[in-house]
Amino acid sequence: MAHPKETREKLRGLYVSGKQTLETAAMICQIPFATARNWKRAALEKGDDWDKLRAAYTLAGGGIEDLSRAMLAGFLVQYNSTMTMLQDATTEDLRPSERAKLLSALADAFTKTVAANARVMPETSKLATALEVLEMLAVFVQEKHPAHLGAFVEVLEPFGAQVEQKFG
CATH class of the missing domain: 1.10.287 (Helix Hairpins)
Structure with a gap:
């Protein structure tokens, strides 16, 4: 089945600059994944490297x-x-x-x-570690000092926001 040129361009845009996986882009464009993979390979053979462009967009964006x-x-x-x-x-x-x-x-x-x-990604890794430590502390307080749980939760919520701001 022949697809319109616009579909191929939409797929390319979703993959290159739209931050979609090729699988997801194919689903959005309502084409088989094999077709998307073939179009990507054909473009590469013509010098249009979708992966290089995708990496460049990603780096430029964040x-x-x-x-x-x-x-x-x-x-x-x-x-x-x-x-x-x-x-x-x-x-x-x-x-x-x-x-x-x-x-x-x-x-x-x-x-x-x-x-x-x-x-x-050290910041992401630090955030994951910090959140895990906070979860461990919450379990510890709940099990060992249940009388203090209300105060702990009251302090934890705004502190959790600070942790996310610093590491997120």
Whole structure:
């Protein structure tokens, strides 16, 4: 089925500057993901590198942390897709030993990606750590000093906003 040129341009715009994954952009444009992937590959062969342009837009719009978030989000989409594929594969498609190797490699890639992302995005990593500590403190106060829980919650809410402002 031939699609109008406008659909291809819309897909490109959603992916390059619209911060959408290729999968999401394809759904928005109501085209198969395979078609979107083919259009992207064809554009690259003609010198139109959508990924380079996407990275440039991301950097121009918010710096390395936004790019890192986008890369992590893209990885997580691929991770989820791969996990679904592995879960759906039968033993005829994939021997148990192959499945174990793939799961191990996927877990390793996840660990490395998250660790690299934490190094690139120290503020986001600090925010996550700070919020986790606040949650731990809330549980501690609730379990060990329940009489003080009301005062703690009263202080926690405005302090949580300050933590988000500093690290968010």
